[in-house]
Amino acid sequence: MKxxxxxxxxxxxxxxxxxxxxxxxxxxxxxMQSEEGKKYEKLVRESTWDVDGECFHASAKIRATxxxxxLVATIDRDGKAKMVEVRPVxxxxxxxxxxxxxxxxxxxxxxxWPIRLEVDSQP
Numbered sequence: 474m475k476x477x478x479x480x481x482x483x484x485x486x487x488x489x490x491x492x493x494x495x496x497x498x499x500x501x502x503x504x505m506q507s508e509e510g511k512k513y514e515k516l517v518r519e520s521t522w523d524v525d526g527e528c529f530h531a532s533a534k535i536r537a538t539x540x541x542x543x544l545v546a547t548i549d550r551d552g553k554a555k556m557v558e559v560r561p562v563x564x565x566x567x568x569x570x571x572x573x574x575x576x577x578x579x580x581x582x583x584x585x586w587p588i589r590l591e592v593d594s595q596p
Contacts, residue, residue: 494558497545501589509582516579517548517588521569524576528568529594535564540594542566544573550584552577 546557557574559566
């Protein structure tokens with residue numbers, strides 16, 4: 474039920490926030506250009522590998538496996554992800570977004586560090 478509510482909220486907000494999402498992706502990509510940004514993005518990406526695979530397989534079981542998504546978030550100084558958003562919104566991307574929002578990551582180089590993950594897993 475929680476997943477359904479989150480999915481509905483993500484779909485409704487996605488059309489209203491398209492420009493904001495694109496701007497956040499732009500800032501996250503800029504942060505990834507620095508050496509510290511490259512290292513931090515790698516740490517975050519590696520920490521999501523297991524859950525990404527689990528979400529992909531869970532989606533495959535219900536035949537809902539679009540394999541592409543982008544996730545953008547801000548990670549605070551304590552390693553907590555905030556403002557987690559995914560595009561496109563589907564079972565697979567929503568599963569990863571829920572995990573991402575409830576997980577802790579290594580402390581970022583600075584407070585409110587923007588992060589973007591782009592995933593394209595094909596069955």
